[in-house]
Amino acid sequence: MHALVWDDAELIGHASLVQRRLLYRGRALRTGYVEGVGVRADHRRRGHAAAMMDALERVLRGAYELGALGATDEGAKFYAERGWKRWRGPTSTLTPSGIARTENDDGAIYVLELEVPLDLAGELTCDWRDGDLW
Numbered sequence: 001m002h003a004l005v006w007d008d009a010e011l012i013g014h015a016s017l018v019q020r021r022l023l024y025r026g027r028a029l030r031t032g033y034v035e036g037v038g039v040r041a042d043h044r045r046r047g048h049a050a051a052m053m054d055a056l057e058r059v060l061r062g063a064y065e066l067g068a069l070g071a072t073d074e075g076a077k078f079y080a081e082r083g084w085k086r087w088r089g090p091t092s093t094l095t096p097s098g099i100a101r102t103e104n105d106d107g108a109i110y111v112l113e114l115e116v117p118l119d120l121a122g123e124l125t126c127d128w129r130d131g132d133l134w
Contacts (some may be wrong), residue, residue, distance in 0.1 A: 001059060003052035005039070013039040015052040017059055022068060023094065023125035029116060032056070032064035035132075037075070053082060060112060067112030068126075070105060070134040084110040085120055092125040093133045099125055105134040 005013030015037040021028045034056055039048045060067040071079050071086075080086065087109040091102045111118060126134055 001056070003055045005043075005048045005052060007043065012043040013048040013052055015049070015056055017056045019064075020068070020129075021127045022066060023127075024066075024116070024118065025122065027116075029065045030063075031066045031068050032060040034060075034067065034069040037069075049078065050082075057082070057112070061114060065115040066118075067114060069110050070108050070132070071110050072108075076108075076110070079110045084112050085118075086110055087120055087124055089119070089121045090123050091134065092123065093128055094125055095128050102126075102133055109134055 001017045003013075003015045003017075004011060016035055017032050018035065020031045020033040022031045023029075034053075037049060037052065057067070067084070069079065069084070071084075076086070086107065088107075091105045091109055092099045093102050109124065111120070111124075
């Protein structure tokens with residue numbers, strides 16, 4: 001799913017929500033994963049990112065057990081102010097040859113608790129995909 005912001009005929013903002021499975025305490029959680037969030041530089045600080053996240057979070061609350069995203073240092077405060085919580089525990093991915101740690105992503109993953117209470121210091125494992133794992 002994509003959330004778009006237009007200024008007349010010009011696309012100035014984009015965010016997407018994709019379905020993924022995250023493993024937590026032996027359970028595969030149906031997760032709405034937010035990615036590709038951006039607003040054109042000359043249109044920032046006008047509420048466009050918040051409007052896109054409002055739309056995606058409505059979908060998250062209605063269709064998923066968990067929300068997750070990988071935040072940049074620049075975007076982390078924005079997500080935290082919206083109620084997203086930084087995952088403090090170790091992160092991993094489920095590769096074709098088994099679970100592999102993703103230490104470079106530790107501290108950059110944020111979650112939105114929906115249906116499942118979480119221990120944010122626990123282990124969180126994402127499903128495998130080509131490209132950026134988180």
